Structure formats: C-alpha cells, structure tokens
Amino acid sequence: MAADKSVFAPLRMALWLPLIAFIGLCVVFFASLKFSPRTELPSPLIDRPIPTFSLPELRTAAVRTSADLPEEAFLLNVWATWCFPCREEHPVLMDIAADGIPIVGLNYKDDDSKAIEWLNSIGDPYRLNLVDREGDFGIDLGVYGVPATYLIDSARTIRYKHIGPISRVQWREELAPILRSLQGNDEQV
Amino acid sequence: MIPELAHFFCVLAFTSAVALAFAGFFGAKQRQPVWVKAAKQIAIAQFLFLLCSFVLLDIAFLLDDFTVQYVADNSHTLLPWYYKASAMWGDHEGSFLLWTLVMAGWTGAVALRSESLSYDMRGYVLSVLGLINVAFLLFLLSASSPFVRAFPLEVTTGSDMNAILQDFGHLVHPPFLYLGYVGFSVAFSFAVAALLTGRIDAAWARWSRPWTNTAWALLTVGIALGSWWAYYELGWGGWWFWDPVENASFMPWLAGTALIHSLAVTEKRGAFKSWTVLLALLTFTLCLVGAFLVRSGVLTSVHAFAIDPERGMYLATIVALVACLSLSLYAFRAARLRSRISYHGISRELLLLANNVLLTLALAVIFLYTLYPLFYEWFTDGGRVSLGPPYFNRAFVPLMMLLAGCLALVPISRWKRTPLQLFRPSLYILGGAFVLGLFVPLILSGALHIGVTVCVAVAIWILSTHLADLYRSRRSLILSFLGMSIAHMGFAITVIGVTITSGFSVSQDLRLAVGDEVRVGDRTYVFEDLRVVHGPNYVAHQAQFSVGDVRLLPERRQYTTRNTVTTEAAIRPGFTNDLLVSLGEPVGEGAWAVRIQEKPLIRWIWLGAFIAAIAGFLAVFDVRYRRLKHREARLVQEPQLGSG
Helix, strand or coil: CHHHHHHHHHHHHHCCHHHHHHHHHHHHHHHHHHCCCCCCCCCCCCCCECCCCEEEECCCCCEEEHHHCCCCCEEEEEECCCCHHHHHHHHHHHHHHHCCCCEEEEEECCCHHHHHHHHHHHCCCCCEEEEECCCHHHHHHCCCCCCEEEEECCCCEEEEEEECCCCHHHHHHHHHHHHHHHHHHHHHC | CHHHHHHHHHHHHHHHHHHHHHHHHHHHHCCCHHHHHHHHHHHHHHHHHHHHHHHHHHHHHHCCCCCEHHHHHHCCCCCCHHHHHHHCCCCHHHHHHHHHHHHHHHHHHHHHCCCCCCHHHHHHHHHHHHHHHHHHHHHHHHHCCCCCECCCCCCCCCCCCCHHHCCHHHHHHHHHHHHHHHHHHHHHHHHHHHHHHCCCCHHHHHHHHHHHHHHHHHHHHHHHHHHHHHHHHCCCCCCCCCCHHHHHHHHHHHHHHHHHHHHHHHHHHCCCHHHHHHHHHHHHHHHHHHHHHHHHCCCCCCCCCCCCHHHHHHHHHHHHHHHHHHHHHHHHHHHHCCCCCCCCCCCHHHHHHHHHHHHHHHHHHHHHHHHHHHHHHHHCCCCCCCCCHHHHHHHHHHHHHHHHHHHHHCCCCCCCCCCHHHHHHHHHHHHHHHHHHHHHHHHHHCCCCHHHHHHHHHHHHHHHHHHHHHHHCHHHCCHHHHHHHHHHHHHHHHHHHHHHHHHHCEEEEEEECCCCEEEECCEEEEEEEEEEEECCCEEEEEEEEEECCEEECCEEEEECCCCEEEEECEEECCCCEEEEEEEEEEEECCEEEEEEEEEECHHHHHHHHHHHHHHHHHHHCCHHHHHHHHHHHHHHHHHHCCCC
16 A cells, blocks of 8 residues: 555646646736726837837838838838738728828738738738738737737837727727827927 | 516526535435435426526517617617527627526436436536536626616617628527537536546446537537638638637637547546546636636637626636636545556557547647737736737647547557557558549649648548448447547548648639629639629628629628628538639729639538537437446446445
8 A cells, every 4th residue: 555655646746737737827817807908908119119120021022120111100000911800901001091191011920922912902001011921020019919000100109009900980080180199299390 | 577587587597506506415415315306306497497588588689679788789670580589699698698598408408317327426416517507697697697778768779780690600600619618517517526426437437428429519510610600701711710719619629529538448448537537627617718718808809709807807716716626626536536457559548548648739739829918918018919820730730630640540449459460451551542642732733742642641541441440340330439430530521621721722812893804713703793782781782703604792791780891702612612702892993802712622621520520429329328327327326325
C-alpha cells in the first residue's frame, strides 16, 4: 500500500491542475469584464503621435514613412480583403474620399495581389495604401479588429479611434464632426 | 395578461428546479428512493412549465404584443408569421429562455429514461441537472427577463428583427446548437454523480454513451447548419471564419468528440477513467464558457449579442461556480478511479489515446487563439490584437491531418495489441490513395499541390479502410459499429470537401453593368437585367445573371425599419460545384460591384457533417446497449448498495 501511494502521489497532485488552470482563467474573465464595454474602445494611443513606421506602398512597393502622410487631417483605415465588414464599409469610404477627405489605407495581414484586385474592381478610396503583411504596425497602433479607422490631425497625432465598419450614420454624426473640428484647428493655426 | 402568465410559469419552473436539485440530492444521499421518484415527477413538471412559458411568450410575438419590451425590440408587424415565431430567439433574453427550455427538456428525458440506473446515481444526476437550471433560470429571471412590459406605452410597429436573422437558418440553427450544447450537461452530471458515488465502470460508461452521442450529433448538426447559413446568408461565400462565436461552439464539439472516444475505451477496456470524467466536466464547462464569451461581449464578433457588463458578470459567476465546484470534486475524488490496463505497440487503445491527445491539442490551440486578445489586453493594459484565420489554419490543419491518419488505421487495429503484418495491406492502399491524390490537383488546376494531395490521399485512405472493414463484417453488423464506421467516413468526406473548396475555389471581384459578359473559370456569366423588387419589409435591387441555361438572381436588400443592408447571394448548388453570384454596392456609371465564385465540392463539407451526425444517432439506437444496460444495472446496484 505504501509503495502504491508513493507511485500515485505525483498523479494525485496532477488532479488539481485542471482546477488551478481554471481559476487562472476565471481571473482573466473577471478582469476583462472590468474594462469598459467594447463599443467605446479606449486606445492608449489617443492624443499620442502616430507610431513611426516604414512600410511598403501597396501598388509600387516603395517604402513609405510618416513623412509621406498627408499634410492635413486624415483618416487611417485598416482593412483587408478577408474582412467581411470591410465590404460593407467600402462604399462609405468611397463617398468620404469623393468629398476630398484624404484616407490612408493600411492593408492588414493580407495578400498583395488580392488587395490590388479588390481596389481595381470596386474602387480605390485611398490616397496612400500601406502594407502591413505581418501585422506589426497594427500592433503598434493597437488594432483589435478589422476594419478600424483612426482620425489623425495635421500634427500626426491620433485623435480618435473607431472600431468596426463605419456606417453612413456614424460617419455623419460621429466621425465627420470630429474631423471638421480637427480641420478647424488647423485653419486657426 | 399573456406575458405575465409566461413569466409566472417561468417562476414555477424555477421553483421546480430548486425542488429537483434538493429532492434528487436528498434522496441519493439519505437513501430515500421515494425522493428520487419525486425528483422524476418534478423534472417533468419543470419541463412542462417552461414549455408553457416559452409558448406563451411566442404567442406574444405572433400577436405583435409590443407592450412587451422584448417583443417591441425584436419583432415587427410586417414580418411573416414564421419569422415572428423565430424572432423569439433572435436576441439574448429569448434565446436564453430557449436555452433553459432545452435544459429542462434534457432533464425530463433523463428522468424518464433512467429507470435502470441505481437510485442514488439517478438522484445525483437529476439533482445536478436541476442545480444547473436553477442557476440559468435565476439569471433569466433576475438579469435578462424577456417578460418585461414597455412603459410608457407607445404606439409602435416594433423595431424589427435583425435582418440577417430573417432566414430559415435562424429557424433551425440556434435550436440545434442549444440542443447540442445543453445536451452535454447530461454527460457532465453523470460524471459528477460518478465522482460522488465513486462508481465508474463499464456500466457507467454505457449509460453515458448514448446521451453523449445524441448531444454530439445534435451539436454537429447545429454547427453544420450554422456554417451553411453563414455561407449563403453572409453572402460572400465563406463557410467558416474562425470567429469567436464559431469557436465557442467548436471547442465543446472537439471536447465532445474526444469524450465519445474516451468513453469507448472506458466501456470496452475499463481504462482512461479519470480522463473520461475530466473530459465530461470540461465539455460542458466549455459550453458555458462559450455562452459567456458570446453573451458578455468580452470578445467582439460578428454575431455577438448586445453588450451588458452585469450580464457578463453573472454568467462568469455561473461558469466559475460550475467549473470550480466540479473540478474540486474531481481533484478530491478522481484518485479513486484507477485504471488497470496493458496494451502494446499499435493497438486500438493507442489510436484512441492519439485521438484524444490530438483533439485536446487542437482544442487548446483554438482556445488560446480565441482568448489571446483577452490575455493580450490584460498584460498590456488595454492593448488589443486579433488573430486572423491564417493563424488558426496553420495550427489546426496539421493536427487534423495527423488525426485523420490515425483514423484510417482504426478498422485494422485490435484491442490490446495488433500484429504489425495486419497493417501491410493498408499501407498499399495508402500508396494507391497517394497516387490518386497526385492526380486530383493536376486535373483540377494543371499543377502539383502537395498539401491537397496529402489531404485527399488520407481521406481516400480512411474511406477505403472503413469500406473494406464494413464489407468484411457485413454479416455481423451491429448498429454501434456501423455508426462508428459511417461517422469516420463522414469525417473523410468533410476533409475532401474542405480541401478541394479551399484549394480550387475561383473568386473574382468585378465591376459590371447590365449587358456585360464575363468569363470566370470555364463559364461565361451574362449580366442581363437589374430591377427593384419589394419584399414584405425590404426593398431590394435584384440582378439577373445567366450562365448557360441557369439563371441566377442575387439581391441586395435594404431592410426598411432598421435601415440595414443584406447581401443575398444567388447560388446554384451542385453536388460537385456551387456557382455563386453576390451583388455588392453600385460603383458609379451604372456599374455594380459583383463577386462571382465557383466553389467545388463545398456541399461535401456539410454532407460529411450530416452523415457523421446521423451515424451518431445510429449508434444510440443500438439494441445491444439497451439489453446490456439492464443486466449491468442490476449487477452494479446490488453489491454496492451498502458500501457508499
């Protein structure tokens, strides 16, 4: 019996492992509930300058840095061809671009040829399209889901983050006013 | 009056659940068979009460009773009656009522069909099932009641059902999914009862198996329906997105699949006992974790419910309680469950062990990837990431291929030890399958593709070893064996479908105007016409495409009440090839964004899943089970009554 016990002692300890693992998981669950609900996604990057980058341009593969970003306030839109909601968002972006507002695209974890085909077939709203194949820059930006859109002012500071596709209503009532105020600041300066 | 009655019946069901939990436990613990008998009646009453509650609330939907807040939020006068009825489970509150109804249904079924169990086992099982529903119903009544009236009353036509849910898929997918999810609570309570009584043996495994099989088969159907629905309703031809909600249903499926196999070893060989019990606990816990993830909003997803932190807190508490209590019980008691077993070399035990290891690994990978954003947020103080399908595929596909390889050897393997020469013919078959597999990509695309070759070869290998085995034992076929073979072949069919669809789908995004002709794959598509059509609660642009003599009518619907747009792809389904045209947005100058796709063998994905599900049901109806069940039941009952 004694020998039996010594053999099974480590095994008996192992029986506690599922419980311990689960308690760890519970901690994460409860902790994550403490964060505010997902609709208003706080970004630690708000009011910080856009992280530095050097990324290839989609069509030309030429390397671009933050110096190549538009001079005025603009939208940074994270998109991918595998992303279903991006399709819903696309016509809205086309309209925004038609109004003369610069949009910079960040093609996220995608295939270059598919991305180019997409833009050729349904229209290209982007003034500049950066490629983030591995998603590194996305991590710098705090990209949680695709699509995501950032409002960035002329000083290259991130002013607002929108998660999920932009609907026309959201554009009209949420983002456009903020963008207008950013442009307004510029004019005052 | 009707919603108040529904509410009242729901409260009655809650009190019955409390009574059930108590009566079952007391009867088993204090050796009072009368109480266990009473528990049976209470379980049936609980089901009937919830059924009344559910039907009454659904009547409120059919009658457009917009004085009920939940009805007003999720229905509309213009909906056809069948969508009104299914709008009931279109949002969190109603779907949770469905969930508790299904839970009560399983409890009632167990109460009715457990006459052959020893009374204490039966008492514990019913008590655990009752206790789980106590938690669910408490949650429903306190934090997410669908019965609340809307005050002040406004004259309204309802704010309509989510447009994507106005579909046949929504009629059938959630009920099947819940039947499967909740069905694993039976295996869970059997496991808890086994830990409490300390009895886990062949008879226990034999009782659990039909219930587990049924739940598994229903969950398989539920997931397959969900995938099929996503394919035609989301409109862009995808059939699996590795979305958190899909993963939430897929993780219990993987655990449940492992459980079915582990139960087989426990029954046939008396081994893997403690592991089987752990899997049973784990499977249902994962179902609850899934419910938490979907309903609390901690992960963002296409089909998450409305977000409410209080709800999330409550659900997290249920999950934590259920899992911590059962796992503590496991930690204390499982050491008693000792398996004595010996097997050598390649045996059926070894293959089943491999099955369990691979499925558990796949489960762990999906679990970590799904929750990765949560951990990331936690450790980086609010940082956010998401992992796309490539991550999942890279880890999941190789594991499944290894699993498929083991599966092909199953018909040849024997318990304890398999003489190696038995495997020789199957290796020749593998060689032949590999050559066949080489030709598949050559014929389909004119190029070699080693990934496709491997997957197809392994699938053919599975099919041929199983068919050969069925033929060999054709005179002595029993249902459970037949079920196992057919389920494995279903898996192989799904593998072929997934491989060919992923490898050889043609997809083109185009910009087309009426009158345009375009060549995609080997076919010419003509954009013949574009018109506006009116549905009961939507206006749609409908395009007319023709391919040969097939006419395809994709729509882009604008639902008027919620102002949402859905893409209704036009699909010409085919056993070998689906043609799919989806109409996107207008892109100016009369042109429209159109996606044209060909999806070879995509139907095989769901066909295989349905075959496997039917096979799961087949095994349940094995007569052999029932006869043995009675005999073993008595054997176990008598000598152990006094020892406890």
